[in-house]
Amino acid sequence: MSGTLNKVMLIGHLGDEVKMHYFEGGGSIGRFPIATNETYTNKSTGERVTNTDWHNIVVRNKAAEICEKYLSKGDKVYVEGRLKNRQWQGEDGNTRYSTEVHVTDFTFLTTKKDAGANDNSSVSITPKASNDNSKPVKAPAPLSQEAEDDLPF
Template identity: 75%
Template sequence: MNGTLNKVMLIGHLGDDVKMHYFDGGNCIGRFPLATNEVYINKQTNERITSTEWHNIVVRNKAAEICEKYLSKGDKIYVEGRIKSRQWQGDDGTTKYTTEIQVTEFTFLTTKKEMEGNNNNTGNSNRQQQQQPSVNEPARPAHDYNMNVPDPDDDLPF
């Protein structure tokens, strides 16, 4: 293989609301922290351990505006993008470094309110889904908002 690959796929929960920054010329970026968890059992103590990893997420322009409008702290989202490291001079003159995920695609999965509703009403299958657009498509009706999730009535061969 002659090429290289820089691709990241994450499913996690927003650690804060999307913070927007606008530039001259109309461009903007949105930033938010994303938490991913790994859960395992400690074999020595038989204790359930959760390890959380935090990721700095960056979305640009229209995608940033969509995220700011529809996402809030605690919402679950799928993001796809690439790792980008950058450096800058801090106010004290020291060089600072950060690693970010530059998002190229995303899909809204569930809101914090929906997850809390599922925990309280596990038997309620007639719950309405919230309209959630994708970065590459305009908003669609709620029943068709995520093409990656199979319809529960679909007869899958596996």
């Protein structure tokens, strides 16, 4: 196989509000963390153990504005995108590194607004580049509460 693939799919909960940054040219970028959990039973003690991983999410332009408007801390979201590594100089002069998920598609699985209305519908958005003529990709439907407990993550 001569090609490569850089694709990430996550379902998790927002760990903080969407932080927006606006640029002079009219563009914008939104950043927020997503927590994913892995739960298993420790064989030696029989205790249930949960490990949480945090992922840095980056959304651009109109998609970022939609996320800022509708998402808040604790909401469950599906994101799909590419891994990007970046580095910068910290204020202390040390080189810092970060791995981010640059989102190409997302679906709101639950929002606080949905929970108040008992609405199980999802909103699926596919950000498009200005010269991208591709069709949006349909994201998965929201998970039921019963199915959520049976997932390995």
